[in-house]
Each structure stands twice: as C-alpha cells, then as structure tokens.
Amino acid sequence: MAFKDFRKDFRAQAHKFVDWMADYLENIEAYPVKAPVKPGEIAAKLPSAAPETGEAMEDIFRDFQDIILPGMTHWQHPGFMAYFPANASPPSVLAEMLTATLAAQCMSWQTSPAATELETRMLDWLRQITGLPDGFHGSIQDTASSAMLSAFLCARERLHNFTTNHTGLSVTGQHTCYASAEVHSSTDKGIRIAGLGSGNLRKISVDETFAMIPEELEHAIESDLNAGCLPTCVVATLGSTSVSAIDPLRPIGEICHKYGIWLHVDAAWAGSALVLPEYRWMIDGIEFVDSFVFNPHKWLLTQFDCSAFYVRDRETLVRTFEILPEYLKTREGDQVINYRDWGVPLGRRFRALKLWFVLRAYGVEGLQAHIRRHIDFCQQLAQKMKQEKDFEIVAPHPLALLCFRYNPGGLTDEALDRLNAQLLEDINDSGQLYLTQTRVQGRYVLRFVSGSPYTEQRHIDDSWRLIQEKARFLSKM
Structure with missing residues (x-):
C-alpha cells in the first residue's frame, strides 16, 4: 500500500478540530473535572495491536471523543483546585498549534x-x-x-x-x-x-x-x-x-x-x-x-x-x-x-513562542489581574472558612493555596484523618470539584488551590457550598 499524504485533507480536518477545541473551552464545565473511570477501563477499549492499514481521520477522532475524552481529567476546568494549576490560555493554545506545525x-x-x-x-x-x-x-x-x-x-x-x-x-x-x-x-x-x-x-x-x-x-x-x-x-x-x-x-x-x-x-x-x-x-x-x-x-x-x-x-x-x-x-x-x-x-x-503570545496578548497588567484575582479568591474563602467552627485552616495562606480540614469535634486524630480522607473522595467523586491532600504536622488535610483562567467567583462559592455539604453529610453518618 502506498504512503498516504494527509496534506490533502489537512485543512478540512484542522477546521473541524479547531471548532471542537473552541466548543470544548466554551463548555468545559459540562465535563466532570476528575475522570470517573476505573484502572484499566480505557485500555480495555483499545486494540491490543496497531492496525495493519491506515484508518480514516474521522474514525480516529470519533474514538478520541468516545474512548479517550471520558478518561481525561480536565485541568482547565474551573473546578480544578488540585495540585497546582497548569494554565492553557487561548493565546498559548494558538501558539502551540503553530509550534506543532513548524515542528522545529x-x-x-x-x-x-x-x-x-x-x-x-x-x-x-x-x-x-x-x-x-x-x-x-x-x-x-x-x-x-x-x-x-x-x-x-x-x-x-x-x-x-x-x-x-x-x-x-x-x-x-x-x-x-x-x-x-x-x-x-x-x-x-x-x-x-x-x-x-x-x-x-x-x-x-x-x-x-x-x-x-x-x-x-x-x-x-x-x-x-x-x-x-x-x-x-x-x-x-x-x-x-x-x-x-x-x-x-x-x-x-x-x-x-x-x-x-x-x-x-x-x-x-x-x-x-x-x-x-x-x-x-x-x-x-x-x-x-x-x-x-x-x-x-x-x-x-x-x-x-x-x-x-x-x-x-x-x-x-x-x-x-x-x-x-x-x-x-x-x-x-x-x-x-x-x-x-x-x-x-x-x-x-520551540517553547518561547507561546510565552511571546501570552506576554503580548495579556500584557503585564493582564497577568497581574489574573494572579491578584486568584489570591483574592483564596483569601475570601479563608475568611468564610474561619467563620465556621467545624473547619480548621492548618497553615498560613499568603497566596492562592488553602490547607484545611473538617473537624466536627469529639474525634481522635486517626478518626479525623479517616473522615477527611473520605471527604476528599466524596468531593472528587462529585465531578464538580477536584482537590488533593497532604499532611501538615502529621494531620491529613485537604488542599484547595485556585488558578484556572476560567474560574470565577461563582465557582469558588459553589465549591465552598459543596465542601460544606459533603462534610456535614459525613458527620451525620
């Protein structure tokens, strides 16, 4: 079989992909922030060997949507408050498209x-x-x-x-x-x-x-x-x-x-x-x-x-x-x-290209506004959390990272660790919010870190309501 030259179809396929990318960013909240799959679930849907002959791009892209996408954790989701952010602003995405095309x-x-x-x-x-x-x-x-x-x-x-x-x-x-x-x-x-x-x-x-x-x-x-x-x-x-x-x-x-x-x-x-x-x-x-x-x-x-x-x-x-x-x-x-x-x-x-796009598209003032906004989100959430007697902030929070745990009182340290570990799983299983954990002075605590360019005040408020709801439901069990 002759080698297939995909350049003939590239323009049409690229337009379809860009339309999908724009739709994805516009509707990212519709996805569960953390992939709701079990280990091995994605691999079970993939053939055990590569195809002998080439396949149509339409089929490949359909499988991307049906098989791969359900197994993705959506790092740009406004409810992604885990680890640290991995920003992918639109100007940066556009630059990466050019970088990939130049392939230098x-x-x-x-x-x-x-x-x-x-x-x-x-x-x-x-x-x-x-x-x-x-x-x-x-x-x-x-x-x-x-x-x-x-x-x-x-x-x-x-x-x-x-x-x-x-x-x-x-x-x-x-x-x-x-x-x-x-x-x-x-x-x-x-x-x-x-x-x-x-x-x-x-x-x-x-x-x-x-x-x-x-x-x-x-x-x-x-x-x-x-x-x-x-x-x-x-x-x-x-x-x-x-x-x-x-x-x-x-x-x-x-x-x-x-x-x-x-x-x-x-x-x-x-x-x-x-x-x-x-x-x-x-x-x-x-x-x-x-x-x-x-x-x-x-x-x-x-x-x-x-x-x-x-x-x-x-x-x-x-x-x-x-x-x-x-x-x-x-x-x-x-x-x-x-x-x-x-x-x-x-x-x-060629990583410098996306930096050039970002620095020019946002300017210093735009970057400053982005950072200040997320620091403000964290500080406001900390103030709300301090008003609740059954939540503890366990470390200083000078930037946009808040470490806390739920403590309804009357529990041993081991029981509190188990309670907060279960709270984390319940929050993450909701599909609305994704947090991670750490240990502070031996205590199991939750980390909340804001940074997505798509996160707004309403997402912070919704996250706080979800945390309280899941925590207090657990305390009644």
Missing part, C-alpha cells in the same frame, strides 16, 4: 535562529516583570525538576573546578545538600540523578510558618564541615507544594555566601506572583542566589511545558553541559547562544 528542533541557533533569539528576549522580559535583577541569564526548561537537576550539576562542577564531569565522584568525598523539610520531592530526585546521593540531603527544620530556620541550616553546614563533608548546594523554596511555605532568602543567602555554597531557589508555582510588586518581598536577598526557577506553565497562563530557569553565572552553566562533537559545530561559534548547552537535553522544543 531548536537545539542551536542555526537550527532555528528565531527560536533562540526569541527565547533570549522572552526570558529577559520575564526577568524584568518579576523583579529579578540584571545579571541573571535565562533559558526555558521543560519543568522545574530539570532546572533543579541542572542547578545541582552546576553546583557540583563549580565546587570541583569542572573536573567531576570527567573523573566522576568516586574520589571527591561526601557531598551534602540542604533544603527545608517542606521541599519538593524533585530535590530528592535531582540529588539522586546528580550522583550526590539523596541520603546526603539534610532536611532543615521549619518554623511556625513552615519556612526554613536559617540558624538550623548553618548548624547543619558546620556539623558537616566538621565531619569532613563537602556542602554543595542549598535549595530555598518560595511556595512549597504542601502549604505554600516561603523560605527567607536573605539570611539563607548570607549563610551560603559565607560558606561558598550554591543557592538555588525553587519558586515553581509562587514565582508567578512576583509579577505583583507587592509580592517582591519574597525575593529579598536575591543578590545571593545562584540559580532561580519558576514555571509560567503553572500560574502564568502559558501552556505546559515552560519552566523559566535563571543562573547568575552563565559560564558555569555552559561549562557544566557543553559537549561539542563535530556534527554539532556551526560557523557562528561563540557569536550566538546554543541552548543545547544550557541543560540536560540536546533536543529542544
């Missing part, structure tokens, strides 16, 4: 000059609107996890004058890294992959706001130095995953400067709030920071994946990752940036 592999300047130069400019725009100082050099990573790994590798190489990429770690001694007890699990994973050993990650105690205690950090560093260890990297968190804790950068940075330790800041979610001047207090002490990451794909209206990674010392980053075989050499040489040398992957998508 943007590993170097020569393979797509516009992609490289646009990325450089967009990362500088982001730097300016978030208040990061001159001297930070940015690149786009796929996720903050990749940025974290890159930071560890840079810290490792700087400590050993760029020799361990060649010699390995067998003769270097025991490296130690430091982060708060609230740090994201990507820190543990990054340390493992970097060869530093997750057993060498020191989890530093936190205060009543769940922020790292600087004095405890310095004590841990001195103890490790006395034991002959090599303090390598400190991770400070702005907006921890569980409770939105914000570590104090200035005292942490002063300690890192004193001991010559690389300081990486993980602001994956909360960093987007830096577009608001009133939240720039979070980066007081930024002059001590070696690397910084936040994800526009979480809360800044930009399609996943798009993680903004900044380093102060560009040379350290490039020396850590640069490998130049003959087939990658180009005549431009050092005249241009080749972003393949700014991280782990060689291949790179």
